[in-house]
Amino acid sequence: MKLHQLRTLIAIAEAGGVRGAARVLKASPAAITKSLRQLEESVQMSLVVRTSSGVTLTESGQALLVHARLMAGQMTRAQEAMNALRGATQGKLTVAVTPWIAMTFLADTVTRFCERMPDIRLEFFEGLLSVANPRLRDGSLDFFVGRPEPGAFGVEFQYRPLFSSTCALVAREGHPRANCHSLADMSDLDWVLTWDPVSENALADNVFTRYNVPVPRKIHLTHSLSIAIALLKKTDMVSVFPWPLVEVSAAKEGLCAIPLREQLDDAMVSVISRTGHPASAASECFIECMIETIREGCDSSLPETRHVLQSVELLI
DSSP states (O other): OOHHHHHHHHHHHHHSSHHHHHHHHTOOHHHHHHHHHHHHHHHTSOOEEEETTEEEEOHHHHHHHHHHHHHHHHHHHHHHHHHHHTTOOOEEEEEEEOHHHHHHTHHHHHHHHHHHOTTEEEEEEEOOHHHHHHHHHHTOOSEEEEOOOTTOOSSSEEEEEEEEEOEEEEEETTOTTTTOOOGGGGTTSEEEESSOHHHHHHHIIIIIHHTTOOOOSEEEEOSOHHHHHHHHHHSSOBEEEEHHHHHHHHHHHTEEEEOOSSOOOOEEEEEEEETTOOOOHHHHHHHHHHHHHHHHHHTOSOHHHHHHHTTEEEOO
């Protein structure tokens, strides 16, 4: 197997066909087909299935694609590391962030980062672990800033705690339970969470068991903050938001925090990356910029900024 052949496989998978891969790699379709055929001969397996609408990867092709992305990513990172040592900081940094971080700290962090590393291109993904984990595994993501998976501190990923924030139960303004104070009053409602399934189970095990309250009759999951907000605005569902998100979005979206007596678990945010992959200079710079943004925000002379960050506690 040769690296250019693996890049061919990646391009075919992402473009959905030979012609699309040829455009991406700036090569002829014949050259792409030849490179793919040589790769299939090398592994002695069929990697794609050709259809009238394009190509799809076989099971073997999908398995090899994971390794191909890792190898291509490592080569790119190695080149960027060498460029950095030469004083040339060109390259790309790929980051995933949860939606509420995008709405609070991200813009100021990016502004600060671009001033320090003007030649680095940024690529962002919005999502949770269900989005970030596959990209961390295949090397197409440098790191993820978000909630770690409960009990997942193992060998696959490394976690660097950044900060924690208190959380609130939210619902639409005018919700029939908007002035309730007990978690028990919410157990017959439908909940919608922007968390992963394992986090949902952790919520049920920790919060409701701790206060001896029945688990809600139905917990829906969404991987989109906009979907969660749309559902909350038009239904009697409730959800759990970190307080910074409540501060920046509740009034604007017609939502409110329910004044519970019980305390919900804090949301801990970490930098999550693949174990064994050293952080690039750009990664370290971006994380440093985010930490500085939060620190300065906590000491800001602007009341609205301090208000948003009053529930955030830096862990480093």
